[in-house]
Amino acid sequence: MTKTSTRRGFMKGGLTAGAALATAGLTAPARAEGDPAITEIQDWNRYSGPGVDASPYGKPSDFEAHVVRRNVAWLTADPVSSVNFTPLHELDGIITPNGLCFERHHAGVAEVDPQKHRLMINGLVDTPLVFTMADLMRFPRENHVYFLECAANSGMEWRGAQLNGCQYTHGMVHCVMYTGVKLKHLLEEAGVKTAGKWVMPEGADASAMTRSIPLEKALDDCLVAFKMNGEALRPEQGYPLRLVVPGWEGNMWVKWLRRLEVGDEPWHAREETSKYTDLLADGKARRFTWVMDVKSVITSPSPQMPITHGKGRTVLTGLAWSGTGRIARVDVSLDGGRNWVTARLDGPSLPKALHRFYHEFDWDGSELFLQSRAIDEAGFVQPTKPELRAVRGANSIYHNNGIQTWHVATDGVVENVEIS
Amino acid sequence: MTKTSTRRGFMKGGLTAGAALATAGLTAPARAEGDPAITEIQDWNRYSGPGVDASPYGKPSDFEAHVVRRNVAWLTADPVSSVNFTPLHELDGIITPNGLCFERHHAGVAEVDPQKHRLMINGLVDTPLVFTMADLMRFPRENHVYFLECAANSGMEWRGAQLNGCQYTHGMVHCVMYTGVKLKHLLEEAGVKTAGKWVMPEGADASAMTRSIPLEKALDDCLVAFKMNGEALRPEQGYPLRLVVPGWEGNMWVKWLRRLEVGDEPWHAREETSKYTDLLADGKARRFTWVMDVKSVITSPSPQMPITHGKGRTVLTGLAWSGTGRIARVDVSLDGGRNWVTARLDGPSLPKALHRFYHEFDWDGSELFLQSRAIDEAGFVQPTKPELRAVRGANSIYHNNGIQTWHVATDGVVENVEIS
Known part of the structure; x- marks a missing residue:
């Protein structure tokens, strides 16, 4: 094994025949009776806390204080940044707990009062509509476990950044059970005109995030979601309303969703021209690369x-x-x-x-x-x-x-x- | 409709023909353009918070402060009690977020240091064993979404208590994805002697919770679990280790699990004699009614x-x-x-x-x-x-x-x- 010119690079050529691939039998890592470990057993029952009454909304153990969405200083110039990462290395299973979900915000986290929030549908529709949160609760709901991945996940690795931890190389992804109303039902309620071929979701945050989504996708499996893992969306995930665009890049899952405009062509918004396009070696760029690859x-x-x-x-x-x-x-x-x-x-x-x-x-x-x-x-x-x-x-x-x-x-x- | 003698009782006899059962078509609850609601749209982007950096482990919106595991004074004599309820009415989907999971503790919440915690297997085994948490991480893991329901869920309704909310009538249940090691693998490691027919899990809390579990169930689908919804168990759910006994009454899912004893007959522990038995009208009691019914x-x-x-x-x-x-x-x-x-x-x-x-x-x-x-x-x-x-x-x-x-x-x- 020879190192390449990169700091932690290795040549594939001289690979030593390392590990056995066979599935291990149950040979004994556990300790037998008489082992010193037995004498170490703690008398935990000497102190028991009073239960959860002091915090009716529960929190992790203090012993897990290191399991957070960022715990390094080197990642960005300032610890206050606009991206926070799922600590994948500490988790198991497929559900990300809400407190540890990756999030990226483009102009802070909007603080939206659900009683005052409205969702408008306008543009090429028969009847422009405005929904309260209570209105949305009267449409049929669906529940799906979906991953959300930022298109930029692993982005720094293209040129060999080699960030030292999967939280930072791959942690711009989370996976929760979303509850929401099919976007299809809301668009049917407004009635999409024949010329309508695209839908533009708009966020209520200071960045007024906008993206162009083809009508076929909007009518397929998109959700207007209000819950994640059973409870209300977290503030940084778009409380009280976000778009869910299954399998497509996370930037399109517009948070603090306040408007859906139907149009006849894409809007060429900042986030699909200057950003979220893929510059190739010949200077041309791929656009509308929505699907997140395997x-x-x-x-x-x-x-x-x-x-x-x-x-x-x-x-x-x-x-x-x-x-x-x-x-x-x-x-x-x-x-x-x-x-x-x-x-x-x-x-x-x-x-x-x-x-x-x-x-x-x-x-x-x-x-x-x-x-x-x-x-x-x-x-x-x-x-x-x-x-x-x-x-x-x-x-x-x-x-x-x-x-x-x-x-x-x-x-x-x-x-x-x-x-x- | 005539009321019975109970406070909110009704006679089934005179039921009025009330609601239409047909599934509703999409008739319009949403508001049309020109509705005052449109003028109410808030300029949320005037204030956006700084993101999640101040709390790298996330929290719900302040607007959801009422969504907690108990928020009434009438339920118990003192607000500090040993049972806390999932707010089912506020949730959707099938996953309970960790902060809102039902929990019942019998002598406070043990505060266990995972580095010092040990799990012992003893009794009718070939090789008594003691495992560290690190030892357990070397066994094959499984992930399952299971409900946990207390046998006493809805218990006060037997005699018509009619608690006014599903959080209190049915909220002694939660459902999360558990990650753990099959109990079968650990018992195989120790080697159950031919005479061994029962397993007794013991908790490390001040109640030293114990129950008797037949070996067939222990070898079937029981897990020694360390994660829920991806992250470490919450303290009140047995951090760092609990038993998962799928489909069986929650009291058997021993928390702060520190010992598993193998025996040839049940232990007739307090929690399966004085408690968790079902007194019938004739004065006899059902015992070992483990399965939670439909x-x-x-x-x-x-x-x-x-x-x-x-x-x-x-x-x-x-x-x-x-x-x-x-x-x-x-x-x-x-x-x-x-x-x-x-x-x-x-x-x-x-x-x-x-x-x-x-x-x-x-x-x-x-x-x-x-x-x-x-x-x-x-x-x-x-x-x-x-x-x-x-x-x-x-x-x-x-x-x-x-x-x-x-x-x-x-x-x-x-x-x-x-x-x-």
Whole structure:
């Protein structure tokens, strides 16, 4: 294994035959009777707190104070910034708890009184309408578990930034159960004129976020959502109302939704011209690249979650998702892509939702190059970063779904590397 | 309609033909252009907050401060009590957010340091074992969405208490995605001796909660869980470790789990003799009534969620669940059980999880007697309260899965009633 010119780069050529890929049998990590651990058992019942009455809305344990959406100083010039990341390395399953959901805001978080909030539908409609929140509660509701991913997730990796933790390389994604009304029902209520082909959602925040959505998508699976994981949307997620655009880039899921305009062509808003376009090597740019491609990442072991237990039984886990639908399969490699084994998908498999995968193996203590590769039900396969750059160049910020590599050193420390 | 002797009782006999059961078409509740509402649109973007940096672990909007696990003084003698209720009337979908999950503690909430916590397996095993939390992370994990219901949920209704809100009649239930290790794997690691037929989980709290679980269940679907909705268990839910006993009464899901003893017969612990037994009319008691029966409740309209919009399109919604498996069907009646219509089940249908149902109808403004009746995939049908009392008497506290009735007055106010 030879390092390339990048700081943590490695040549794929000289890869040592590291880890056994076989699923581990149940050999004994647990401790037998007589082990000193037994004498360490604490008398927890000496002190028990008074329960949850002091905080009728519950909070995590103080022992989990490090599990937050950002806990590093190096990421941005100032700790107050406009982006906060899901701590994927600390989580399991496919549901993101509301307090830890990725969020990006473009001009602060609007503080909206739901009693005074209105949603307008105007433009090429038969009857312009204004809805109160109470009006919206009278339409049929649906519940879906969907992932939301920012198009810029993993964006700094295009040029090899190699941020050292999946929270910062892949944490611009969350997955919750959304409750809302189908946008289709609201548009039917207003009546879309024959010439109407596009819908522009507009946010009530200071950025007045706007995007252009083709009518086909608006009438398909978009939701006007008011709840996440059962309760009201969180302020930074658009309380009291946001658009849900399943499988498409997060920037289109307009928060603090106050208006939906129907038009005959796209609006060419700032957020779909200056931003959220993909500059190619030849200077041309891709536009309207809405669908989030098939992608995956190993969340543990990862730079923020090293192996601390030494050799032996090890649980590798991660997340996979696709804006096209369900994940069909995830492969895992321990040797930088030379050999692959099919990971175990666990939990409900829901379209346009995160999927949790595991691979249990016996670690022999040698260095590893961990990779995961997702394949969705439409047959799309997650590419390597070199494959992606060969097609799209290295100018892009958005839509990097390249395979991530983590290097595990013999002491269990994990780093973000590129292999070539 | 004649009132019975109970405060809010009604005779079923003289029921007026109230509401139309037909699903409403999309007739117009929303407001047309020129409506005063349009002029009320607020300029929310004048003030936007700085984002979430001040609280890297997120919190609900201040406008949702009323959505908590208890907000009434009348329920118990002192506001500090040992039980707190999911505000079902405020929620939608099937996931309960961690901050709003029902919890009951028997001797305060233990404050357990995960670094010092140990789980012991002893008794009739080949090799007694002690696990650290790090040890447990090396076993294969699973993720499941399960409901947890206290056996005493709706218990005060046996004798007609008629608490005025589904949060207090049915809110001793929550439903989250649990992540954990199968108990089977841990028992296999220790090796259960041939004589071992029961498992006793023990909590580390001051009540040292203990229950007897038959080995068959322990080897079937029980989990030793450390995460809920992706993140670490909340303190009041047993941080850092609890037992998950899918479909069985919540008291058995031992929190702050510190020991699992294998034995050849049940332990006849306090919580399965003095408590959690069902006294019948003849003075005998049912024991080991572990499975939570098929059940449902309408969460809106409900006493805490009256109809405030007057006549016309109305969304009725509720929850159904069964400890046996999936819900096959939910029926809804608007006239106290005379006529039934099949409700619309929405969202993923997962075994031993909550199911969300809806029924959209046009309310004509006359009084309603709302009921829901769940049927599970094993064919069990939720009984009426009179049917239940005919078999079990009225001495019980536990396992009341009788059909709940809400009375909707012509002004939209909703009350808990019994019809006979």
